[in-house]
Amino acid sequence: MDTTQYLDVFIDESNEHIEMLYRKLLELEKNPNEKAIIEEIFRSAHTLKGMSATMGYNDLATLTHTLENVFDAIRYDQVQVQSEMIDLLVETVDHLNTMVENIASGGDGSHNITKVANQLQMIEQGKLLVGADTRFEQVEELDNTISTFTNIDEFELSILNESQERGFQNYDITIQLREDCLLKGARVFMVFEVLEQLGEVIKSDPPVSDLEEENFDFTFSVILISNQNAKEIEGKIKKVSEIDSVNVNPFSVKKYRESKENNSSIKENTESNSNNNEEHKNKEQQEPAKNQHKTIRVNIEKLDVLMNLFEELIIDRGRLEQISSDLKNADLQDTVERMARVSSDLQNIILTMRMVPIDHVFNRFPRMVRKLARDLQKQVDIEIIGADTELDRTVIDEIGDPIVHLLRNAIDHGIETPEERLQKGKLEKGTIKLKAYHSGNHVFIEIEDDGAGINKEKVLSKAIKNGLLTERESDALTEQQIYELIMASGFSTADKISDISGRGVGLDVVKNTIESLGGSISIDSELNKGSIFSVQLPLTLTIISVLLVELNKEKYAIPLSSIIETAIVSSEQIHSAHHKKVIDFRGKVVPLVNLKDVFGIPNTKVDEEYTSIVIVKKGEKMAALVVDSFIGQQEIVLKSLGSYLSNTFAISGATILGDGQVALIIDSNAIIK
Template sequence: MELNQYLDIFLEEAKEHLQNLNENLLALETDTQNIDLVNEIFRSAHTLKGMAATMGFEKMASLTHEMENVLDLVRNAKRTVDSNMMDVIFHCVDRLDKMVEMIMSEGHDQVETQDLINQLGAIVTGNKVHNLKGSNLDAPISIEIDEHHKQMLSFDQYEITVLMQSLESNFAIYQIQVILDEESILKSARAFMVFKELENYGEIIKSIPSVEEIENEEFGNDFTIILISKNDQQEIEKAILNISEIQSVQIQNISKDQLVNQSRQEKATNMKKDNEVTSVQNHGQQKKHFSAKTIRVDIERLDELMNLFSELVIDRGRLMQLANEINHVELTDTVEHMSRISSNLQNIILNLRMVPVEQVFNRFPRMVRDLAKELNKKVNLNIIGAETELDRTVIDEIGDPLVHILRNAVDHGLESVEERIKNHKPEAGEITLKAYHSGNYVFIEITDDGRGIHREKVLNKAIEKNLITKEEGNQLTDKQIFNLLFHSGFSTAEKVSDISGRGVGLDVVKNKIETLGGFVSVDSTPGKGTTFIIQLPLTLSIISAMLVQIQREKYAIPLSSIIETAIYKEKDIMYAHKQQVIDFRGHIVPLIPLKQIFAVPDEGIEEEDISVVIVRKGDKMAGLVVDSFIGQQEIVLKSLGSYLPNVFAISGATILGDGQVALIIDTNALIK
């Protein structure tokens, strides 16, 4: 067995334990007397230490071991949790996180830790004892073994012959039962270390379970080895116990008389012997018969599955079109049946790619805690709807925009403790991070109860930067003025700081969200707080779209952007500021002729009526003028590639059932 094959598992498990450490440490900071939390933190550190030692990452193992010493003092009421201790342990978790990143990128954990080890040692100094409960985690633990394990394993006739010859050559035969720590992770790797160690003391004749089963982790917390050796039993026992996360070792000698008796039984009752072997092999492995309810799948495999299904969707569209053209009843029925099955399959595949936003939200409590401490503010972060699911592609991209908004909320949004008391507010500011589904979108709201956005300050800054004129500013609503914050380079910060983003404005957030097919808006009430609302599509792979025709060209408009389609007469068209507009349910909506936008060659096809697709972006609407509607269809998004970058108002392309390529319109780019 090679340890490298366990590296991916180690990294994934390490990240989970680091996340657990962060969450439980945050909880402990507000409830310092909660010993259950201390025990949870201790267990995570202990498991992480064992995993790191097994994989050979000694720096990580040493740091987590020192963390255990401090936590053990708290568990045994020899130290109380204070601010200094929490800060040091939080720094340790950060350093461990850095080690994990180093292992991922460079394959080693050579990050400086001595400063933190010294700080942890300083906490322990004065109350350190030599035999703290749990501090010597590698020491053997003596436990009683049931009668079953005291019995000698069963052997076949060939094995008995080999063992008898070994005894005659003055070798000892040891039956060694190794019981792993219950919290041990990477059990196969731990067993591998035991095997490697025992090979230095003799020859392994047999293992229960088999080597193959141990490699596949098809065993419980114990395994048994038959070793032929000339070394002392105590020497072998000591060597095994030097390996961490070994709970106990039981060694018994197998005598010649025992082998003779078993040889007789083996010959007389071969069937009984087989049953006994099976019984021993299955001991402690009852859970083996229960299948796991979840499995880990490499995300690249899911991407490949989605790509293959995307091609199937294209072929499905082609088959449906051919069936309609041929008009063969049996073919039509078969295609319709296949279409229903593939639609169900599509839903399953899309759901496989959906992951809870909790994966992103989980890192924010720690970030907010550190920012609040740095700014001498008190902040409570409330997370609602963390179970809301999004496509994995979207999840990977939304982290940075949310970080930017949250940092601004803590820095700019919330007042200092003194200012909040003066304004008759609670000392601790409240930030709420909320996610929820609505239609084909996921909405994420970030709300704070801070000072709000100063309307005049934003307006004056916008006029100063020549974004709008003073006359235009007087006609804007509060919400329109607040959305000026998303213009490139716009910032109302009087001085640039690391927290406020070094002058990087919210335009970065806006561009990233719109790249994902969503949009962001902001609303605020002075003195009461601010709310950012992010709207994101559920998935970016397969979407429903309205196919439209402009002259002889076909285009797709995402259905999630469409409010309605309508037919207008020429007499219904009005003009405002030399712009064609229509009256849509009391709203004046500007018209955008797509034939002119995309410079579609005129084929002489003119329609008497004007076909309009009403689309929206936030609270803004526009009417896209097309020649005709083709109908609704599920399409596969394909990138235009690096050879066609930044094509205006085009977000990609799709292949239609007849093999034609239809460009997908980016309605966000058309609405200013």
């Protein structure tokens, strides 16, 4: 059956099952007796086995079949889940992932699975030992029973079985000739002469006829019955010239039969899946296009071009709305309103095409955190919040490495060892929270740990020693500025250099990468309590909904996604606290920020009885922005101010309005910060 048409679907679904296996194995480590998790892992392994067998990827099918057997034994309480077991199971999924990646890149998915398959068989048989050395010693013993032969018939197996009963040894021997060997057939003949003196050859691979005609590369194998030991056999074969290597392994009839049964069950599953696929195909032909989800791959550059064209359409739409309002023509107004509705739907589709859940980046972090924590002999839990937060694809592709750096930094510098945590009165296991959320036209990603925090004195001392600042300059720094020193190039507070930290490379790279995306990073910390690294990234949504406001006859735009509500307050509702004006907003004290003061706009208005305000929010913090008047809601195209004006405070861009005027877009997050 031609399966090439199903390859893309196979790769996508295989990746989904592998991600499921990774995620559920980490959950199983925390809840080893949770039957629901065990069942889900079994189902994923079973499905992946059936798919790979159907597609003809035998190594992938064999390894998933062995993994399935392990979880079959676990779910029927024949094997108990142990922490040592999880490492091997995660390693097994790593092998599966490697094979799927090989298939995706055009390979055949072949992989050396003998060792890991034998280890899984040990788990299935309840032979997993806590000590690594004894475990691998048994694995090696099992390795020797794996045969390269796939076509030994029952008559030959009965001879081998009888030889064992009579006290003879059965050997699986693999001989590798040197690649510069000129007369391969002659060397094979000489090897067979030696073997006939040592015992009886039952089988060869390739067959003898192919060996005589030199129809093989440089490797061949034989099954030998002998009363000699393995070392003697190996030594005598090596006396033949132009032989590169000889491997002599015991051959087990029992293991061979078990291996054949496993392959048989996979083959049956293949035929079953093939039949199912044929039935499914016939059904699809009878009911064409009823439930088919057809997808196409689109280059991101084409989406950029589409977005640019749509931006021009939005500007023209705004101009038409202005003209229809001035002319007050009913037909024109109806047409413009319909155009606005259609373009709004089109806008949502275009933006959705570019948006990807941040989970695509987050889903690989739990296993990375687990592995690094074990390497550092620490106990760390990771908690992920807001993985369904969506971000533009171009930003998603870039933020993976910076977050990896921040997580590694949190585990290495932040979380203490279990002993240190107990001395400080903390739980042995540290926690890292990875949180993503929208605020305005930005996405915030926070990496929070409950570790040691940042030692300000140590940071200042190292900064002065490295010549980053003088002692006089250090006295004027705020806490935030001190924390930001750790992101200077070449700066490190690590006492010793390791593979993970101490080389002064990391946070400066993180900062540069995030700033290159138009984002920023801030740090908050408390000694012995923990640290929070907050990354602010633009959504790169070039078309946003805003509230247009007026300040001294100049128009400004505030993104609707930042706004909680608008209000008009009387002078009696405005109070003073710590020499600042505040208002009481639903029981919360919210600071009053006059935008004219922020942007240096002359205040031509005298104190009035009523004040127009816009309540904006960033995370848990709020502010009330004072404006002259509200103009109304509008969709605008966000335009960059260019490199010369990139550092303008609290302005994220500009837009061209329908009447040709330019309005600046206010970054309320910067004002709250």
